[in-house]
Amino acid sequence: MVKIAVAGGSGNVAQEIIDVLVATGRHEILILSRKDIPTESTPGITWIKANYEDTESLTQILQGVHTVLSFVSEQESQSSPFQKNLIDAAIKAGVKRFAPSEWATSGTQQLSWYAYKKYIRGYLEEVNKKGKVLEYTLFQPGLFVNYFTRPYKSTKHIHQMEIMIDFENRRAIIIDGSEDAKITLTAVQDLANVVSKAIDYEGEWPVVGGIHGTTISIGDFIKLGEKVRGGPFTVEKVTKEEFEKGDWETSWVPRIDHPSIPVDQVDIFSRVGVAGILLGISAGAFKVSDAWNRLLPDYEFVQAQGFLEEAWEGKP
Known part of the structure; x- marks a missing residue:
């Protein structure tokens, strides 16, 4: 059992994955959201209203977290400041694994609204340039x-x-x-199941995490x-x-x-x-790619x- 933080957890894809994680009954799930906290909550889930502009508060929130799954969407900013702060906080808090807000394509060419994904790919490469600081995978289902x-x-x-x-x-x-x-x-059902299995996977996550139907x-x-x-x-x-x-x-x-x-x-x-x-x-x-197919x-x-x-x- 590990503690999982889901950033942007009120989104469609995030909810599909959260449902599968909750059904396993194996993990503690923390959902970070910029929206108001729901009045009703599912057992096993804790909601926190997060300020992605405040790295220090994010660091405190992520204490004891093993894996961060990010669904933060930043079409309005190519430099993805919220996710960058989330990565910095994850590193400071000692988070082991991080999945940035991918959940789609292998490339970003011609997709101007995915510029922030391209930036974060580069930033994650940079933080690990001198040695592995944060294990991560780019979940890509097409x-x-x-x-x-x-x-x-x-x-x-x-x-x-x-x-x-x-x-x-x-x-x-x-x-x-x-x-x-x-x-x-x-199928989004396969994506959700693979993410759940990836959290339990004992080997090292592949950087490019293609999920191939x-x-x-x-x-x-x-x-x-x-x-x-x-x-x-x-x-x-x-x-x-x-x-x-x-x-x-x-x-x-x-x-x-x-x-x-x-x-x-x-x-x-x-x-x-x-x-x-x-x-x-x-x-x-x-x-x-079929990276996760081969690992599972x-x-x-x-x-x-x-x-x-x-x-x-x-x-x-």
């Missing part, structure tokens, strides 16, 4: 396959945004000529969608240059209403996000085809 069951829930907490391959309406937007670009699709080309994934949904998809193709210039036009624009995006900015970000994600896919940012050979990962066939069976 895209959650759960997004593609929208509007039907396939997970308790994940908010299902509209995405460029729309199974419900049998349509897709892709970059012209990108059919061979690869994406990794992983299914890796498939865009073209083959659309074909899979057509098989699962029982009919052809309408595929709109936009050139890479049009996405880069921002002057692309399609018959629909996926609404990327992630909880971290202010409501009044969703429409603007949706166009930026669609272009960035598709350019990122083309650049290989959504293809991740007895764990059976969900495959995209079976998952989606089950989710869409009998649906109109």
Whole structure:
């Protein structure tokens, strides 16, 4: 049994992982949040309202903590001051393991809103440059396959945004000529289970912690969608240059209403996000390694085809 601190623990992905950790009954869980503390709490969980601008108070909070899982989102600041302070506090408090706020892609190219992730990768490298000070892993599952069951829930907490391959309406937007670009699709349930197993893992964490469900080309994934949904998809193709210039036009624009995006900015970000994600896919940012698969050979990962066939069976 160890003490785990979850920073930004009120987020969707964090809640999926917390549920699994609580179910094990093996760990003490401390949730740090900038929001007000809930009036009702789950047994085994302690909530603390945290000030990420105050390294000293964070250091006190992290006393006795073995592992920190960060879900702090800092799109507004490329230098990620809150996470940097959290790392500094973890080191001062003697924390053994740290997982920065990754939970997505292997690369950040074309994904401007992930600049803070790139900065923190560099900062963690720097703190360990002269010798290991803090063990860490970058948990990277690629895209959650759960997004593609929208509007039907396939997970308790994940908010299902509209995405460029729309199974419900049998349509897709892709970059012209990108059919061979690869994406990794992983169930959020697998991510949560792997994180739980990683906390108990006795070996050293890999720096690049890819979690691999299914890796498939865009073209083959659309074909899979057509098989699962029982009919052809309408595929709109936009050139890479049009996405880069921002002057692309399609018959629909996926609404990327992630909880971290202010409501009044969703429409603007949706166009930026669609272009960035598709350019990122083309650049290989959504293809991740199988590092944790190899370290956990007895764990059976969900495959995209079976998952989606089950989710869409009998649906109109």
